[in-house]
Amino acid sequence: MAQEQAMRPIATQVVRRTAPAPVSLQVDVAVLGSGISGVAAALEAARLGRQVAIIDGLPALGGQAVHSIIGTFAGLYSNGPNAYRLTHLVADQLLYDLEQVGAVYYRRGPLTTVVMYDEVALGRWVEESVRRAGITVVLGAVLREVVRDGRRIRALRLATRYGEVEVAATGFVDASGDAALTWMAGLPCREPKDAPIYGTQMVVLEQVEESELPGAETMRQRLAEKANAYGFRRLDGFAFAYPGRGMALVNMTHIPTPLDPVGMSRQTLEGKAQADAVVRFLREEFPQAFGRARVRAYGLPGIRQTRWIVGRHQLTADEVRQGVRFPDAVARTAWPIELHDREEGYVWEPFGPDHVHYVPLASMTPPDVDNLVACGRCIDGDALALSSVRVMGPGIAMGAAAAHALDLAGTGSVHALDLDALHRRLAENLDRRD
Numbered sequence: 001m002a003q004e005q006a007m008r009p010i011a012t013q014v015v016r017r018t019a020p021a022p023v024s025l026q027v028d029v030a031v032l033g034s035g036i037s038g039v040a041a042a043l044e045a046a047r048l049g050r051q052v053a054i055i056d057g058l059p060a061l062g063g064q065a066v067h068s069i070i071g072t073f074a075g076l077y078s079n080g081p082n083a084y085r086l087t088h089l090v091a092d093q094l095l096y097d098l099e100q101v102g103a104v105y106y107r108r109g110p111l112t113t114v115v116m117y118d119e120v121a122l123g124r125w126v127e128e129s130v131r132r133a134g135i136t137v138v139l140g141a142v143l144r145e146v147v148r149d150g151r152r153i154r155a156l157r158l159a160t161r162y163g164e165v166e167v168a169a170t171g172f173v174d175a176s177g178d179a180a181l182t183w184m185a186g187l188p189c190r191e192p193k194d195a196p197i198y199g200t201q202m203v204v205l206e207q208v209e210e211s212e213l214p215g216a217e218t219m220r221q222r223l224a225e226k227a228n229a230y231g232f233r234r235l236d237g238f239a240f241a242y243p244g245r246g247m248a249l250v251n252m253t254h255i256p257t258p259l260d261p262v263g264m265s266r267q268t269l270e271g272k273a274q275a276d277a278v279v280r281f282l283r284e285e286f287p288q289a290f291g292r293a294r295v296r297a298y299g300l301p302g303i304r305q306t307r308w309i310v311g312r313h314q315l316t317a318d319e320v321r322q323g324v325r326f327p328d329a330v331a332r333t334a335w336p337i338e339l340h341d342r343e344e345g346y347v348w349e350p351f352g353p354d355h356v357h358y359v360p361l362a363s364m365t366p367p368d369v370d371n372l373v374a375c376g377r378c379i380d381g382d383a384l385a386l387s388s389v390r391v392m393g394p395g396i397a398m399g400a401a402a403a404h405a406l407d408l409a410g411t412g413s414v415h416a417l418d419l420d421a422l423h424r425r426l427a428e429n430l431d432r433r434d
């Protein structure tokens with residue numbers, strides 16, 4: 001037996017002679033981007049019985065929610081002391097499952113309620129949910145070309161380290177955050193005009209003395225006093241403790257996130273250098289809380305806004321402030337306007353306890369194609385409006401809405417849906433108040 005095994009060849013010589021044909025997939029719904037909004041779209045489409053593929057340029061699922069270590073679901077709850085949840089469907093299962101493994105913490109402030117999560121547990125939740133739903137996963141796959149035939153997208157062509165892949169589908173979801181699918185399809189998009197919208201390099205610290213953490217006001221004052229000494233350009237930010245774990249999530253840097261491959265690569269190093277300066281500041285200025293702290297993990301660069309679609313409707317800051325409920329509303333949130341349009345800080349415009357604002361399907365659908373829906377941080381809004389709906393609560397709701405819109409459209413158009421039917425399917429995300 002041992003001799004037989006020894007004689008079996010264990011390697012063979014291979015030479016590449018012709019370019020292999022791309023691996024070809026045919027599904028009902030192809031989702032580009034596996035951040036929280038793309039995952040919500042894929043899971044909901046699978047729940048509706050559709051064959052789904054989810055594609056990401058990273059070699060792992062989860063987008064920024066997992067790999068940039070955002071750490072907090074915002075925009076899931078209404079404001080004030082009697083806050084109720086605004087997004088259900090996929091979010092119900094997500095929160096329930098994370099609660100079962102002790103991976104969420106509800107942080108109820110006087111103004112907003114946010115849900116802190118363990119990003120490792122979220123990453124595994126995404127992977128297991130996608131695996132159990134039978135969704136085809138194409139990872140490490142960067143969009144190279146969009147095959148478009150008039151008003152219909154036909155297929156996505158992707159480059160992976162293992163060769164080319166072509167994914168043909170009836171409907172497509174652009175959950176890329178950068179409107180990559182819409183852009184590559186030759187459709188109009190928007191970009192910041194004069195100044196960038198800044199991203200952030202997130203850091204997780206361990207060996208933090210939670211009970212000694214400085215309050216927001218103390219932190220702000222010390223930053224203002226010491227910014228020059230530490231070479232900071234951002235003058236605000238926060239370090240949140242994840243209760244009971246001796247860990248803190250630090251969001252105190254600002255980096256531009258250009259759509260230029262070399263420039264963006266440079267920023268990944270710049271962000272870490274800024275983060276290290278922040279850690280030095282925390283250790284030296286707040287030794288009781290951070291004296292023994294060290295970096296547990298750096299996230300991938302956190303990107304807020306880069307390029308987004310031109311939809312049938314551009315959501316405006318006034319519509320957000322007034323809480324306009326559109327006939328084709330598909331998602332809601334109460335998150336403040338939070339625009340990081342300056343290096344030193346950001347615009348923060350919170351809303352009252354009764355406030356809710358809505359995302360219409362028209363802001364998720366480019367007018368010139370019938371089978372494409374965008375969701376997450378690349379839908380159409382002016383910069384202020386977008387800053388209030390690009391957080392993860394409404395991102396999950398938009399993902400679910402994208403799945404239902406494509407399901408209802410079938411081989412028809414997402415611009416000609418039965419809005420009553422769409423509303424009935426999404427009623428929990430629009431009307432429920434408990």
Ligand SMILES: Cc1cc2nc3c(=O)[nH]c(=O)nc-3n(C[C@H](O)[C@H](O)[C@H](O)COP(=O)(O)OP(=O)(O)OC[C@H]3O[C@@H](n4cnc5c(N)ncnc54)[C@H](O)[C@@H]3O)c2cc1C
Binds near residue numbers: 057
């Ligand atoms: C620093 C920071 C802090 C934040 N804080 C909070 C917070 O506390 N709470 C909150 O709710 N929200 C917060 N946000 C906002 C929120 O995290 C993001 O807007 C949200 O995670 C975006 O989700 P998404 O699914 O739209 O996109 P993403 O998570 O960005 O996912 C897009 C995916 O598409 C893939 N992709 C992109 N282009 C291509 C391509 N060409 N080919 C293949 N794949 C591609 C990417 O690899 C990525 O995985 C924060 C954002 C930042 C940057």
